[in-house]
Amino acid sequence: MKIETIAIHAGNLIDQHTKAVIQPITLSTTFERAHDGGYPDGYMYSRMDNPNRRSLENVTAKLEGGADACAFSSGNAAAGAVFQALGPGAHIIAPDDMYHGLRTQILQVFKGVIEVDFVDLSDIKAVERHLRPETRLIWVETPSNPLLKVCDIRAIVNLAKQHDVMVACDNTFSTPVIQRPINLGCDLVMHSTTKYLSGHSDVLGGVIISANKDQFWEKVRSVQVLAGAVPSPFDCYMTVRGIKTLPYRMRGHNENAMQVAKFLESDPLVEKVYYPGLTSHPGHEQAKKQMSLFGGMLSFLVKGGAEEAIRVVNSLKVFSQATSLGGVESLAEHRASQEGPGTKTPQNLIRISVGLENIDDLLDDLRQALSPIN
Numbered sequence: 129m130k131i132e133t134i135a136i137h138a139g140n141l142i143d144q145h146t147k148a149v150i151q152p153i154t155l156s157t158t159f160e161r162a163h164d165g166g167y168p169d170g171y172m173y174s175r176m177d178n179p180n181r182r183s184l185e186n187v188t189a190k191l192e193g194g195a196d197a198c199a200f201s202s203g204n205a206a207a208g209a210v211f212q213a214l215g216p217g218a219h220i221i222a223p224d225d226m227y228h229g230l231r232t233q234i235l236q237v238f239k240g241v242i243e244v245d246f247v248d249l250s251d252i253k254a255v256e257r258h259l260r261p262e263t264r265l266i267w268v269e270t271p272s273n274p275l276l277k278v279c280d281i282r283a284i285v286n287l288a289k290q291h292d293v294m295v296a297c298d299n300t301f302s303t304p305v306i307q308r309p310i311n312l313g314c315d316l317v318m319h320s321t322t323k324y325l326s327g328h329s330d331v332l333g334g335v336i337i338s339a340n341k342d343q344f345w346e347k348v349r350s351v352q353v354l355a356g357a358v359p360s361p362f363d364c365y366m367t368v369r370g371i372k373t374l375p376y377r378m379r380g381h382n383e384n385a386m387q388v389a390k391f392l393e394s395d396p397l398v399e400k401v402y403y404p405g406l407t408s409h410p411g412h413e414q415a416k417k418q419m420s421l422f423g424g425m426l427s428f429l430v431k432g433g434a435e436e437a438i439r440v441v442n443s444l445k446v447f448s449q450a451t452s453l454g455g456v457e458s459l460a461e462h463r464a465s466q467e468g469p470g471t472k473t474p475q476n477l478i479r480i481s482v483g484l485e486n487i488d489d490l491l492d493d494l495r496q497a498l499s500p501i502n
């Protein structure tokens with residue numbers, strides 16, 4: 129089946145008692161045993177599994193073409209489960225430009241447990257130079273956050289396979305509508321479902337999808353069930369509900385973002401635009417090879433410094449000045465102040481999550497915010 133059909137049907141079960149077309153939210157934490165002591169439907173206690181979580185795991189695994197999925201209470205919990213499953217002494221390679229919350233998790237929560245090198249993944253020779261005997265995983269994020277850097281997923285997979293190293297891809301920015309890392313050879317895919325998958329900025333969640341049900345996957349599953357950072361049935365329901373419209377939303381985000389990127393590129397107050405759909409983007413050719421669209425995220429540099437960039441975000445009226453991404457509403461943020469002290473993000477960078485409002489209203493808003501008299 130095609131992705132639109134999977135998105136609508138693979139996360140839904142028609143209720144066998146009431147015939148409700150939409151799967152109900154099962155709030156019960158415990159499930160009745162049969163007389164023989166067994167659990168006829170496979171549910172025992174809702175930290176271990178429950179019907180709404182299973183539906184969310186089914187639909188996300190199918191969307192990414194994986195064998196199985198584990199859902200978590202946040203994207204960071206999902207990624208953290210992979211690092212916990214690696215165990216002490218493992219070395220990983222992660223992108224030099226990556227979601228800062230995850231970078232901080234690796235550096236603080238896994239300090240002394242996991243060794244990490246942050247490497248420019250678009251330079252395959254640099255990746256190779258950082259491989260060690262204890263390297264277990266290459267963590268890929270492409271396009272990256274907030275610089276929209278693009279790396280060659282297949283080249284990284286080929287290198288990793290030669291050294292018996294796993295590859296995980298944070299696919300939050302692209303979603304399976306645009307990029308399918310498992311098809312390109314990745315072992316694991318991670319999403320912050322908080323973003324495009326749920327799509328309405330009203331539920332937090334994360335998911336890991338695995339290409340194979342292997343031994344490592346069993347460890348990830350046991351971290352989910354035993355460490356217990358699981359999503360509630362309501363969270364799972366909300367995410368499954370959002371996923372139904374994901375393919376259509378992604379086309380709209382992509383279409384609007386392309387126009388916003390072109391508009392910004394022609395604006396005299398803009399120094400530079402980072403969007404993989406622009407031919408001026410250094411990763412454009414690679415993006416065309418592994419992405420079917422270019423997504424709804426972009427960043428740009430305002431001429432000047434932090435003050436000028438903050439003036440622009442403060443002047444926006446349709447865009448909300450807020451962090452996060454992937455909702456139907458457009459957001460803009462001064463990224464460096466969001467990431468805090470020590471960030472390498474340029475002080476004049478504004479990150480935009482292009483929403484699904486009418487493009488004319490978005491362009492008018494940017495035009496007025498960028499006008500020098502403001």
Ligand SMILES: *Cc1c(COP(=O)(O)O)cnc(C)c1O
Pocket residue numbers: 202203204205227229230269273298300301319320321322323332333334
């Ligand atoms: C938001 C985000 C995360 C973290 O997810 P949470 O749901 O906030 O824990 C990880 N990676 C990327 C690319 C993100 O945008």
